Amino acid sequence: xxxxxxxxxxxxxxxxxxxxxxxxxxxxxxxxxxxxxxxxxxxxxxxxxxxxxxxxxxxxxxxxxxxxxxxxxxxxxxxxxxxxxxxxxxxxxxxxxxxxxxxxxxxxxxxxxxxxxxxxxxxxxxxxxxxxxxxxxxxxxxxxxxxxxxxxxxxxxxxxxxxxxxxxxxxxxxxxxxxxxxxxxxxxxxxxxxxxxxxxxxxxxxxxxxxxxxxxxxxxxxxxxxxxxxxxxxxxxxxxxxxxxxxxxxxxxxxxxxxxxxxxxxxxxxxxxxxxxxxxxxxxxxxxxxxxxxxxxxxxxxxxxxxxxxxxxxxxxxxxxxxxxxxxxxxxxxxxxxxxxxxxxxxxxxxxxxxxxxxxxxxxxxxxxxxxxxxxxxxxxxxxxxxxxxxxxxxxxxxxxxxxxxxxxxxxxxxxxxxxxxxxxxxxxxxxxxxxxxxxxxxxxxxxxxxxxxxxxxxxxxxxxxxxxxxxxxxxxxxxxxxxxxxxxxxxxxxxxxxxxxxxxxxxxxxx
Numbered sequence: 001x002x003x004x005x006x007x008x009x010x011x012x013x014x015x016x017x018x019x020x021x022x023x024x025x026x027x028x029x030x031x032x033x034x035x036x037x038x039x040x041x042x043x044x045x046x047x048x049x050x051x052x053x054x055x056x057x058x059x060x061x062x063x064x065x066x067x068x069x070x071x072x073x074x075x076x077x078x079x080x081x082x083x084x085x086x087x088x089x090x091x092x093x094x095x096x097x098x099x100x101x102x103x104x105x106x107x108x109x110x111x112x113x114x115x116x117x118x119x120x121x122x123x124x125x126x127x128x129x130x131x132x133x134x135x136x137x138x139x140x141x142x143x144x145x146x147x148x149x150x151x152x153x154x155x156x157x158x159x160x161x162x163x164x165x166x167x168x169x170x171x172x173x174x175x176x177x178x179x180x181x182x183x184x185x186x187x188x189x190x191x192x193x194x195x196x197x198x199x200x201x202x203x204x205x206x207x208x209x210x211x212x213x214x215x216x217x218x219x220x221x222x223x224x225x226x227x228x229x230x231x232x233x234x235x236x237x238x239x240x241x242x243x244x245x246x247x248x249x250x251x252x253x254x255x256x257x258x259x260x261x262x263x264x265x266x267x268x269x270x271x272x273x274x275x276x277x278x279x280x281x282x283x284x285x286x287x288x289x290x291x292x293x294x295x296x297x298x299x300x301x302x303x304x305x306x307x308x309x310x311x312x313x314x315x316x317x318x319x320x321x322x323x324x325x326x327x328x329x330x331x332x333x334x335x336x337x338x339x340x341x342x343x344x345x346x347x348x349x350x351x352x353x354x355x356x357x358x359x360x361x362x363x364x365x366x367x368x369x370x371x372x373x374x375x376x377x378x379x380x381x382x383x384x385x386x387x388x389x390x391x392x393x394x395x396x397x398x399x400x401x402x403x404x405x406x407x408x409x410x411x412x413x414x415x416x417x418x419x420x421x422x423x424x425x426x427x428x429x430x431x432x433x434x435x436x437x438x439x440x441x442x443x444x445x446x447x448x449x450x451x452x453x454x455x456x457x458x459x460x461x462x463x464x465x466x467x468x469x470x471x472x473x474x475x476x477x478x479x480x481x482x483x484x485x486x487x488x489x490x491x492x493x494x495x496x497x498x499x500x501x502x503x504x505x506x507x508x509x510x511x512x
Contacts, residue, residue, distance in 0.1 A: 001086050004289030007282060008090040012068065013099045015138045015280040016060045019051050020296040022215040023277040030189050030249035039481060040247025046441045047275055053446035062276040063378050063391035063445040064142035065100040068122035071212060073135040075286050080126050087124060091116050098380040098390045102466055110353065112465030137212050137281035137295065144396040144442065145186035145274040150178050151203060154266040160503035166266045168511040171196055172227060178270040179235045179251055180503050183496055184244020185396050185420035187274030187442030191253035195269040197261040203269035210255035211273055224256045234506060238499045243442055244420060246495050276443040326369025327414040329434035335482050337489045341438055343478040346456060347371035351395060353468040354460065355403040364459045365472065367411035374400065374418030376467030387455040391445035394419040405429025417480055421492030430486050437484035451478040
């Protein structure tokens with residue numbers, strides 16, 4: 001069992017730090033299809049660089065290392081209880097070593113277990129088979145893309161598409177709508193798994209199982225193969241693009257499965273996954289627990305080198321503006337949507353727990369002219385007690401919509417950094433207070449960690465845990481794009497309006 005634990009540790013570390021070749025190839029194809037100099041091209045270049053950095057540094061691709069979900073096939077008679085214990089020990093060890101971020105939180109108290117363990121975590125699902133070997137597959141699915149999962153109960157009315165009936169064409173409409181509603185907030189360009197039928201729980205489980213398929217495989221069900229092809233062609237016509245910035249590629253993969261249902265229910269369940277599609281597998285010797293073969297790791301002809309495109313972005317009408325924190329209102333008022341901003345100086349992380357706290361209390365540090373970063377980093381402390389950032393990409397910002405405008409006004413904050421954009425209340429607050437929203441590249445945790453040479457301090461570590469604590473970071477060369485400015489302009493609102501108009505073009509039946 002000790003060898004089994006070591007094999008599980010290797011699987012966890014590689015899944016967190018290494019993106020499989022079929023996913024890399026899909027990203028490389030997407031980048032090749034974008035026009036040089038666009039925001040989408042900049043995003044995909046950053047993503048590709050981040051993938052290489054994570055593999056080289058053996059550090060998490062994304063700071064949100066997600067919820068570990070294992071699918072395991074075992075020979076008859078395998079001791080599943082002992083296997084589960086070994087997996088839990090491997091999860092705790094990987095967390096301690098900074099390969100996973102501590103993500104297990106008590107749903108009632110909010111207390112973080114600190115080791116990724118707790119009731120229901122990690123998720124381990126077993127299936128027996130007649131082979132004399134063990135097949136273990138792992139997916140690390142982050143919270144941002146998990147929050148964009150969606151389930152439809154047919155028949156229903158869909159925005160832009162009208163009625164979706166209990167037939168293949170209704171399913172088609174649901175899948176297109178699922179891509180539209182994500183609006184880049186799940187770190188697009190992404191992948192979707194679709195489950196047709198079952199009950200509500202089994203529908204989602206079927207959808208997530210589709211994410212374990214190879215990106216370029218062919219569905220054995222002819223009608224579903226045709227539907228997958230249709231979705232890949234037409235979802236990318238919505239113009240949502242990478243990170244919701246607009247562009248040619250919104251979807252990198254679509255896999256669909258089907259199961260029977262009862263007559264009264266017809267569910268279409270969609271599991272959304274970000275570009276950081278972290279899933280690997282191993283085949284183990286059942287007698288020793290040692291790895292015999294890796295899955296999803298075969299050699300592929302993929303793009304290895306990518307160019308920087310900020311200079312090209314300037315040719316498209318964007319500017320590159322360097323800002324030193326603290327920032328003045330005058331500097332902010334000069335920025336416009338599309339500008340590339342390079343930040344130096346101090347910024348402060350803040351997620352759900354901190355925003356709630358700041359609504360009711362004073363800040364432990366002066367935030368006037370400051371920068372708030374929606375980020376839950378992966379951190380490690382050395383023997384001298386100094387903290388180091390191991391991964392630090394942005395989290396989804398829309399969760400802070402109820403608080404953000406009030407906090408900006410209360411503390412004089414000048415810039416908020418996150419991903420996916422924010423809503424009308426925040427946009428009005430930016431205009432009133434003289435602040436901007438900057439969209440960092442979702443999932444680029446290694447790229448941004450390199451921009452943080454020093455951790456100045458931390459507040460609320462004990463109270464909130466590592467992801468939710470208020471980290472004070474010294475940054476250098478931290479790049480992001482203005483997507484909501486202080487003049488009432490929002491790239492996110494523009495893309496949503498445009499994509500809804502394009503979605504309506506697919507209203508008429510396609511599959512009879």
